[in-house]
Amino acid sequence: MLALACAAQFMVVLDISVVNVALPSIQRALGTDEAGLQWVVNAYALAFAGFLLLGGRLADLFGRKRIFGIGLVVFSGASLVGGLASSASLVIVARAVQGLGAAVLAPATLTVLTATFAEGTARTRALATWTAVGIAGGTAGNLVGGVLTEYLTWRSILLINVPIGAAVIFLAARFLGEDDGRGQGRHLDVAGATLATAGLTLLTYGIAQARTHGWGGSVTIVALAAGAVAVVLFVVVEARFARAPLIPLRLFRSRALIAGNMALLLAGGCLNPMWFFLTLYMQKSLRYSPLQTGLGFLPHTLVAIVVGVRVTPWLMRHVEGRLVIVAGALIAAVGFWWQSRITADSGYLLGILGPAIVFSVGSGLLNTPITTTVTSGIDAADAGAASGLMNTTKQFGGALGLAVLVTVAGSDLDTPDALAADYGRAFLVIAGLLVAVAAVALTLPVTRDGERRRALND
Template identity: 70%
Template sequence: MTPGHGVDSASGRASSAVLALACAVQFMVVLDVSVVNVALPSIQRALGFDDGSQQWVVNAYVLPFAGFLLLGGRLPDLVGLRRVVPLGLALFSGASLVGGLATSAELLVAARAAQGLGAAVLAPASLTALTTTFPEGPRRTRALAAWTAVGMAGGTAGNLLGGVLTEYLSWRAVLLVNVPIGVVAALLAQRFPGRGAGNGPVRPLDVPGAVLATGALTSLTFGVDHARTHGWGATTTTSALLVGLAALLAFLVVEARFAREPLVPLRLFRVRAVSVGNAAVLLAGAALNPMWYFLTLVMQQSLHYSPLLTGLGFLPHTVVTIVVTALVTPWLMGRVGSRTLVVAGALVAAAGFWWQSRITADSGYLEGVLGPAVVFSLGSGLLNTPITTTVTAGVGAADAGAASGLMNTTKQFGAALGLAVLVTASAGDLATPQALAAEHGRAFLMIAAVLVVVAAVATALPAPSRDQAGQRPT
């Protein structure tokens, strides 16, 4: 074996280890967004949530996740991935233990918020590990395709796992299962490279920026949700929205003028792929992530599926998403370009959600769940990898963590705000299974409309080079 070959082999093994561990971390983080969905009716009955407040079992996780992703994205540059990942896993697993043992709605929501903080540390670390290990080009495209596919698989597998655990054990098991997984993952995370170990001068964390970002996201989401029951003119609603907007403005001022190491260097927005791409990511998150919430409820409350059958009902989403995201999309990116795939994927997904909006309490599985699932899973599989590749392209290594944190933040904030808006806008008479199906159908129709807007925004994305698209230059 030649020396050069040995170096290449060692480098390849190290890169494969980074990819495997980054995917494992991403799977765990995304899994917990969806694993509670199937258990929501059981949690509601056990802890006394009402029909509107149960969404906070989801949003209590998503909002801190989104708000502190920017701060989490900077941590690997200061203390190193080998330290950051076990820290995030310890927080995540400990909060899962508390949530699984919770005896009140308030304690469960608090535990879910702590889980979100742990996830905010883990998610950008996994993406930063990839973007700093794999240079732009075909290898990065394949790595991001695998990372994206695993994340989407975590979202869909969470519904199946949640169904099995809720059906045969308890809703508590959907949280307690994270504890042994987190311990094993923490041991494996020791294989992360020591990149960014923090041996140089310690740079200050932008804690004020993180607090303002989280406050803005939480206030805006609470204001939208409060409007559902009290109206847009209510004092509490308008106050929450104004506080959220003021916090967002203050965040921008802090980032531009006062933060020595801003969470979001505003120069990033001069890159068209970053500014336009994050707008598309925000809208896509607002459309695709809340789908699990509404589809879970319609299967259990309108179609009367058990938790296990509901989880099994999500299997087609998993299969189609993994195949399209991991195998089909990277091949297509080198031939038609990422911008074209984002536009096409958003329109295909919109068609699937329009079909899903036609569901009634008398729908069978084939026409009510399976058919729409194949179509919108195909569309979402086509758009997710190219939008991730586009948003992280053209960003220097010094801003890799910030760009990763920004993309994850916009996606998660879109998910939280989208869920609150959709719950508010689709609310109606919930007295019968037919009425419930009609309410959820309105939500799916609005999701389809948002995805049409995603397609329109994506037309402004820059056209990638052939190498960035995933095909080696000639």
């Protein structure tokens, strides 16, 4: 069960990052600027975020095995279409459908784990492995993307998902146990899913338009207002009309869930966009090839995996989980402050490796305790909904953060020095957001494994 869940999670996260190193090649081939290029990333992230709530509930209502398989088929089919696409618009649409498939698949992987492993040390170890595989998929995507783009074409970064997906589909059909699902009948909150997706997309689109039209521009204001209205209507539908709400409002009685998701929103706005700006910095300012860029990301993976798998679970047995999160966020903030001081003349050691070691230690420390906190104390019937909410928060944070940071960093200059300064501003904002993550983490309840049940009662 753990191997299957981790394999599927690896595939989903791989596709978040596999496009990063190929972004400059996609930009040249499809003829788009950086404001447009972000939608190759955000089309996936927003569809992923918007439909994760529905995807999480599907696993509860219709069974993990069935939904796991459907998610894999949709994801792999969209990868094939995107890899064969001949226009930027079709690539973006395919990426959105990939996000839909990932939204169905990702909560099922976490639901498999929470249904298989009881709360405590066993679940912490399983979640630490799941988190580490996600981190590995993120940076392996950069290396794989660099190799494929360098020696084949950017199209291969999407087509590679087809054989991987086929293998996981075969293994799931053979080894994943049958279950009929549970919950409040077989009702789907389609209205809620539509409003959630529309709200998140419009809010992100509005922020992205601020770069071109300004914060006072009519396009920006209308998009932000429409997004806010959609979010409010979503809450109303969930509270009053949905027969099987995507997010049962009773979940928000948990202080851990509220504060944990706020921390995830801010952390997602930092850690996910980081790949976008580091990729462009390495290839546009430092003039690295796609392969060199992919190799340049290896330290990020190795450090985060070692810390996430070996150090963090040990710390969580001896130190309050919220303190581990605070330490991780502050260490990562220092790393991104260092990263913000880059110039076009920064070498690899001071411009990439040094900051990478610092903020990767921080990210390795904070990911697992946040995940453990948000998913603890949730009834089995709501495990998919809680998982979907957690993943939605993180992915929406990433999409929103990227839109904000592209707006903050954007300029019309295209020299290596100007680009390095632009990206440095983005990294400085990320450092500030991570300080906010540390502040939010202090409001979390105690989550040391040995004290978890007492903390939940408190």
